Amino acid sequence: SEGGGGKGVRKAKCRADIEPMFRQVADEVKGSPIFLMRLCDGARHIEVQVLSDKHRNVSILSGRDCSMQRRFQKIVEEGPPTAVSPETMRQMELAAARLSLMVDYTHAGTVEYLFLEETGEFFFLELNPRLQVEHPVTEGITGANLPSLQLIVAMGIDLTKLPPSMEINKFLVDVNNPSKDNPFDRVNGHTIAVRITAENAADGWKPTVGTIDQISFQSLPSVWGYFSVKTPAAEVHAYADSQFGHIFAHGKDRRSAARLLQLALKRLHVVGEICTNVPYVAELIATEDFVENRVNTGWLDKLIEARMQLPPPDVSHVAICGALLKAHLAMAESSAKMLKESIDRNHCPTAEQLQTLVELKVEFIWNRTKFDFDVYRHSPEVFTVAANGSLVQAKLQVVPGGAFVCVFGGVAHSFHYEAEPGDKLRLTIDDQVVTLEPEVDPSVLTAPYGGKLTKLFVEDGAHVDKGTPFAEVEVMKMLFPLHASEAGHISLAKAPGALINAGEVLARLQLDDPNIVAKAAPFEGELGDFEPPIEMGNAGPPHVQLRYLEARVHHMLDGYVDNEDKVLELLGAILTDASVMHSEFEELMTGAGSKLPQAPREALGALLGGPDEGLGG
Numbered sequence: 001s002e003g004g005g006g007k008g009v010r011k012a013k014c015r016a017d018i019e020p021m022f023r024q025v026a027d028e029v030k031g032s033p034i035f036l037m038r039l040c041d042g043a044r045h046i047e048v049q050v051l052s053d054k055h056r057n058v059s060i061l062s063g064r065d066c067s068m069q070r071r072f073q074k075i076v077e078e079g080p081p082t083a084v085s086p087e088t089m090r091q092m093e094l095a096a097a098r099l100s101l102m103v104d105y106t107h108a109g110t111v112e113y114l115f116l117e118e119t120g121e122f123f124f125l126e127l128n129p130r131l132q133v134e135h136p137v138t139e140g141i142t143g144a145n146l147p148s149l150q151l152i153v154a155m156g157i158d159l160t161k162l163p164p165s166m167e168i169n170k171f172l173v174d175v176n177n178p179s180k181d182n183p184f185d186r187v188n189g190h191t192i193a194v195r196i197t198a199e200n201a202a203d204g205w206k207p208t209v210g211t212i213d214q215i216s217f218q219s220l221p222s223v224w225g226y227f228s229v230k231t232p233a234a235e236v237h238a239y240a241d242s243q244f245g246h247i248f249a250h251g252k253d254r255r256s257a258a259r260l261l262q263l264a265l266k267r268l269h270v271v272g273e274i275c276t277n278v279p280y281v282a283e284l285i286a287t288e289d290f291v292e293n294r295v296n297t298g299w300l301d302k303l304i305e306a307r308m309q310l311p312p313p314d315v316s317h318v319a320i321c322g323a324l325l326k327a328h329l330a331m332a333e334s335s336a337k338m339l340k341e342s343i344d345r346n347h348c349p350t351a352e353q354l355q356t357l358v359e360l361k362v363e364f365i366w367n368r369t370k371f372d373f374d375v376y377r378h379s380p381e382v383f384t385v386a387a388n389g390s391l392v393q394a395k396l397q398v399v400p401g402g403a404f405v406c407v408f409g410g411v412a413h414s415f416h417y418e419a420e421p422g423d424k425l426r427l428t429i430d431d432q433v434v435t436l437e438p439e440v441d442p443s444v445l446t447a448p449y450g451g452k453l454t455k456l457f458v459e460d461g462a463h464v465d466k467g468t469p470f471a472e473v474e475v476m477k478m479l480f481p482l483h484a485s486e487a488g489h490i491s492l493a494k495a496p497g498a499l500i501n502a503g504e505v506l507a508r509l510q511l512d513d514p515n516i517v518a519k520a521a522p523f524e525g526e527l528g529d530f531e532p533p534i535e536m537g538n539a540g541p542p543h544v545q546l547r548y549l550e551a552r553v554h555h556m557l558d559g560y561v562d563n564e565d566k567v568l569e570l571l572g573a574i575l576t577d578a579s580v581m582h583s584e585f586e587e588l589m590t591g592a593g594s595k596l597p598q599a600p601r602e603a604l605g606a607l608l609g610g611p612d613e614g615l616g617g
Contacts, residue, residue, distance in 0.1 A: 008032065009072040011039060024472075024479045027454070040123065042296050043114040045069065046081050048096040049138045050109045050127075051149055051168075057159040058100050059171040060093040061142045062187050064134060068284070070205050070300045071478075075281065077134040078192040079141050082254060083293050086182045088120050093183060097173040099127060108135075108150050117296075133195075133246060140191030140250045143167040189250055190257045194265065194281050196227070196245030198236040201280030202433065204304055207475045209238050209450045209502070210273025214401065215245075222257075223249045223264040236274050238451040242476050254293070258285050266431065271401070273418055275426065279433055283310050312367060313432040316392075316528040319371055321406045321415050321429050322436050323385045324396045326362040327375040328404075358561045364425075364436040370520040378562050379555040382533060390526035395533045409530030421503020422446060439520075442486045445507040451475035453498045453506070460492045464509075471506060487512045543584035546574045 008029035010021035018036075025034055049061040065081035066074045084092070096111035110132055112125040135146050144167045152162070162168050170186050173179075199205045212234040215227055225247035229236070236244055247264055251257030265282035284303075289295060334356050338349045358377040363370065374386040378393075385392050394408035403416040415429040425436040447453075455472040464470055469481040470490060484490065488509035494500065540548075549571045556562050574580060589604065596604070 008034075020469075020481075028477065028479055040114045040116070042118075042298060043116055043123075044081075044083060044295075045074075045125075045297050046084060046092065046113045046115045046122065047132075048092050048111045048113070049135070049146075050096050050100050050105070050111055051146070051153065051159070051171075052100045052106050052109070053153045053159045054106050054156050055158045055160075056101060056104075058097040058173050058175070059159055059168055060097055060173050060183075061138050061144055061146075061171050062183065063089065063092065064137050066134070067295050067297050068290075068300055069297050070304060072297075074134070074195060075197075075277070075300065076192065076194055076285070077137050078190065078254070078257070079137045080184050080187050080190070082184070082190070083117055084115060085120065086184060088115075088122065089183045090178070090180070092122055093173065094175065094178050095124075097175050099124075101175065103127075105129070107153050108146055114297075133243075134193055136246075136248050137191045137193050140248060141187040141189060142171065143188065144171070189252050190254045191248060191250045192254070192257045192261050192285070193246060193248045194261060194285075195243045195277075196225075196247060196268075196270075197242040197277050198244060198274040199242055199277050200275035201277040202275075202309060202435075203448075204307070205277070206480075207242050207449050207478075208273075208275045209236055209475075211235050212244075212270060212272035212274060214269070214271040216267075216269040216271075217247075217264075218267050220249075220260065220264060222251060223247065223260050225264070225268075231272075234272075238449075238475050240476060255291065258291065262286055269428075269431075271403075271416055271418075271428075273420075275433070279310060279431065310432070313429055313434060315523075315525065316530075317413060317429055318366055318427075318434050319373070319387070319523070319527055320385055320392055320394055320408055321404075321413060322364055322366065322371070322425075322427065322434075323362050323373040323375055323387075324383055324394060324406055325404065325415075325417060325425065325427065326364060326436070327360060327373075327377070327383065328396060328398075330360060330362065331357050331377065354559065358559065365439065365520045366434055366436055368520050369523050370439075371523045376561045378552065378560050385527060387527055388524060390528070392527045392530050393532035394530075407533055409528070421501065443488070443509045443511055443514075444505055445470070445482070445485065445490075445509065447473065447500045447502055447504045447506055448482070449473070449475050449480075450501045450504075451499075453494050453496055453500050454479065455496055456492060457481075458490055458492075460490070462490055464488065464490050473500070482506070484509065486516075541583040541587070542574060542577050542580040543587065545570075546580055549574060 008025050010025055012018050012021050022034065044065060044067040047064045047066055049063060051059045051061060062080045064077050064079040065083060066077045068074070068076035081089070092113060099111060100109065105127070108131045110128040112128060113122040114125055115122040131146055131150060138144070139146060149168065153159070159168055159172065198208050200208050212229055213232050215231050217225055219225070225245060227245040229244050247261065247268065249257050249261035249264060251260055262282055262285055265278055268278055270276045270278065284290060284300070289299065338353055342349060359375070361372065361374055363372045372387065376384040376386070378384065381395050381397055383394055383396060385394065392408055394406055397405045399405055403414060406413045406415065413430055415427050418426045420426050420435070423438045427434050427436065452474045453471060454474045456470065457472070458464055458468070458470045464484040464487065466484060466487045468484045470484050471482045473480050473482060486509060488511040491508045491510070493508065494506050500506065549567060552562055552567050553571065556564060556567065
């Protein structure tokens with residue numbers, strides 16, 4: 001009874017679940033009474049906002065539908081709860097008002113129900129005696145200022161004496177002579193809110209901890225939000241709640257509010273060590289189930305259990321951006337190491353060492369596929385990525401704030417990355433998140449998130465089956481069991497009570513059968529057919545081609561790799577092309593031509609092939 005926010009709540013699917021889940025609940029909410037009740041499956045979570053004064057006046061400020069939840073924690077809240085019929089909503093509001101009077105409740109409170117849409121039945125869940133974080137949903141549809149109304153009630157002021165500008169009179173309830181009006185007629189439009197949490201929604205909504213370097217959010221006329229952290233150097237730690245932000249969107253109806261919210265989420269960018277639920281929720285509110293309002297409290301958990309994934313980005317985009325990032329990081333590390341060694345030992349790097357700054361192999365695993373590439377560097381920003389006989393030339397630029405812009409095929413793709421435990425790289429490419437991983441050793445059991453190791457369920461050296469819980473970790477005030485990835489004999493590396501970081505080794509397995517471990521399939525496709533960047537000198541006006549070919553020669557002299565014969569062939573051809581001078585002169589005169597007197601303008605135009613040609617008019 002003393003839990004909340006998903007803590008101290010478990011769903012037992014069979015009798016065997018009861019004992020371990022009872023223990024987890026008792027540990028999460030120590031000293032609290034524990035209730036066992038029948039599961040109300042497929043229900044909606046409907047809330048009614050109550051405001052009662054000290055003069056036995058009760059106002060009901062509509063309600064909220066908080067059915068989109070994971071692990072019994074709300075993710076999306078909206079109001080009014082349009083899935084409830086007006087008649088049932090009247091009954092809910094009247095029951096909430098009577099309950100408030102029955103217990104002499106004062107101030108703001110939330111009466112919560114479980115609602116079965118198929119039968120129209122609703123069941124009392126609790127009266128939450130406080131103002132909840134989603135109260136702006138109610139304010140958006142009623143115009144009421146709930147915090148100020150709380151102060152008014154605390155001062156002992158009669159709600160019936162407030163002026164019309166306070167927007168409260170129409171919400172007062174007479175329990176002896178209840179209104180038969182449509183309760184939804186008293187509200188204005190629709191408001192939907194999303195909780196922004198530090199969770200990896202693509203990996204079962206696992207909690208994540210770490211720093212937040214930047215939050216970029218642009219409010220719209222009908223969309224606003226707030227964040228409980230201040231960047232840079234903000235941090236979400238293992239002992240905090242996962243929520244650090246809240247976004248609200250108001251529209252004339254539910255569909256328009258959802259569209260505004262999705263637009264706002266697409267424009268919200270959080271950069272840092274943590275993962276967020278932002279991309280996932282942006283897709284959830286665009287699903288047919290959400291648009292048609294077919295969501296209940298088990299809907300999101302079922303998607304998580306089924307491991308619903310976002311639409312994957314284009315394979316070639318991940319391959320090229322990932323290869324260039326890995327190459328860029330490796331080359332930068334090698335360069336710094338060589339410089340230090342050269343100074344320490346007072347000698348120059350060898351030719352073989354220098355070659356690693358412009359040519360190397362990179363590999364990574366993404367989406368159960370192993371990618372192997374050869375990467376060649378032609379200049380500080382121009383590279384070639386090669387795989388399976390296909391080549392793509394691309395430009396990689398580092399922009400302020402640690403982000404990158406990768407240009408290939410004439411299209412710029414922005415991305416940033418975060419290093420994760422276990423030599424992983426999390427990339428956000430054009431707002432889509434992917435994780436590049438090394439080869440995984442299934443015999444090493446690591447912590448999926450940082451926190452506190454609370455319990456070990458097996459003895460050191462014991463045999464465990466695949467999927468057997470071997471430990472329990474406390475993260476963000478909740479307990480999560482950890483399971484063996486394969487069958488084998490376990491060797492424990494940590495003791496209960498240890499503080500652990502994500503990626504830290506907790507145990508090792510001597511596998512029963514090392515041969516059954518699944519391997520990532522090699523990437524056998526091609527990178528795609530993309531036009532090279534203009535810096536390669538293959539496109540553009542003749543004088544521009546000459547300019548870039550000249551730069552390529554200088555880059556070769558600086559030690560960058562290139563096809564020397566091809567560059568010299570192209571350079572020889574362009575140097576004998578008479579149109580080079582014509583195109584460069586034309587570019588110079590495009591801006592100046594219109595400013596010249598007529599006589600010299602015509603004379604210069606004649607030199608270019610016509611009386612006014614190329615002179616800007």
